[in-house]
Amino acid sequence: MANYAYRDKERKHIILASEALEEDRYKFFYCPNPLCNSKLFICAVDGSRKAHFRATKSAYKHIANCPYANSSxxxxxxxxxxxxxxxxxxIQNLLVKNNSKSAMSVSKSSSCDKHTNYTLRTIKQIYSMCKQFPPNYSYGNEKIGRMILDDRTAYCYPKGVFGFKIIESCVKGRFYDNDKNEIYLVAPIANPNYHFxxxxxxxxxYRKIRNMVFENKDKFIIAAGDWKASNLGYGYFETTIYTDKQISILN
Ligand SMILES: [Zn+2]
Known part of the structure; x- marks a missing residue:
């Protein structure tokens, strides 16, 4: 499911779901994932404004491992x-163990308009937002391409991944070291040339996260951190994991 798609295979001409509603329902569009060759069609529930793109034809499904096949x-x-x-x-809030205090002060200050005004908070919420806007769009104070490393945004990271970022990653080969309390991931998924x-x-x-990763070795793993160059050399980055809020498995 996607809120946007492309008119052309080269992924140069973006179309938002709201725009596609105005077009022929039988026209197909291309998946936001540049490596996916599915054909997407515009769908709207009862003609409502919540339109989205879906791979509705069985012959043109999303490729295996396409994040847009996923309900996450x-x-x-x-x-x-x-x-x-x-x-x-x-992201800083995800790195802090107990931030109930700051969450309380936020809700206090905005108590007069409590019906709306939820701000994205969990890693899954931020991740799904990132997946539903094109890399060069902005959300809040930042461009999508500067928030997440995935197959769409890899071009934003020619020199590596530094600072507060979310990575869409997976496991490849040896993924933990019990002596060092370390977990190893690679990203982006289709062309995993960076190691985390x-x-x-x-x-x-450490044990909790290792077991979680072990049980989900075939799935996508998203991780948020304050990434720094590792002393292992080019293409290696590391972050400290302080809480399980920093990591999530996509189903
Ligand atoms: Zn796809």
Whole structure:
């Protein structure tokens, strides 16, 4: 499911679901994932405004491992207040063990308009938002391509991944080291030329995350961190994992 797609195979001409509603329902569009050769058609529930693109023809399904085949990328833009979203703050909050205090102060200050004004908070929420806007679009204070490393945005990271970012990653080969309390991931999925080291000092948290990754070795793993160059050399980056809020499995 996608909120946007492309008119052309080269992925130069973006079309939003709301725009496609005006067009021929039998016309097909190309998946946001540049490696996917599915054919997407516009779908709207009861002609409502919540239109989206889907691979409805069985002969032209998403390729295996296409994130847009996945329900994890569903994102309801209307639920969240974009103007309150500060990407670095959101990632920093994921790195803090207990931020109930700051969450309380936020809800207090905005108590008069509590019906709306949810800001994206969890890694899954931020991830699905990133997947539903093109890389050069902005959400809140930041461009999508600067928030997430995936197959669409790899061109934004020619020198590597530094600072607060989310990675869409997977496991390849040896993925943990019990002596170092480290988990190893690679990204982006289709062309995984970057290696990511999750360093997890808390032994219980390390075991929990290792087991979770072990049970989901064939799935996509998203991780948020403050990435720095590793001393292993070019293409290797590391972050410390402080909480399980920094990592999530896509189903
Ligand atoms: Zn696809």
């Amino acid at each position: 990328v569903v994102f309801d833009d209307n639920k969240f207040n974009q103007s309150n979203f500060l990407f670095e703050n959101a 080291i999750l360093s997890i000092p808390d032994i219980n948290l």
